[in-house]
Amino acid sequence: MTYSIFHSQTFDQELNKFPKDFKEWVTKIEEQLNESPYVGDQIRVKWLREKKRGKYRIYYLIYDDIKSVYMIGIxxxxxxxxxxxxxxxxIDQFKDEIKNLIKKK
Incomplete structure (x- = not known):
């Protein structure tokens, strides 16, 4: 089953500061996450992950119960x-945010 990918407002604001090649890399990561959200390095718990590129990291939360990935920081x-x-x-605020994003979808 595929996962829906969502961005926090903060993630989008940070992403806009990066060059086109970094944004293209993020798009490729989203395609991976759509099919297999548990790529990247685990941070403390299974559902909080990071993916690295050079000196930068993107952070995302995985919500299996709602089949969603929430990209939250860089x-x-x-x-x-x-x-x-x-x-x-x-962490609780992020859960509320993604639920609201799903309702708007």
Whole structure:
């Protein structure tokens, strides 16, 4: 079964700062995630992952119950821990956001 891919507003704002080749790489990652969401490196738990390209990482949450992947952040290596800490603080908010995005779909 395929997974739907969604972006947080923050993810889109960060992505817009990157060059075209990085955006194309993200599109390829989305195609992978659509079929197999558990690619990338696990962060603490099975459903929080990161995918790396050079010095940058994209972060995403996997929701098996609603067959969705929520792309939530981009960072460089030096900001990695701060971003992961923020994700943990906002984990409930992300669940609410993706449910709202699914309703709008």
């Amino acid at each position: 960072s460089g290596k030096k900001d990695q821990q701060a971003v992961i800490n923020s994700i943990w603080l906002l």
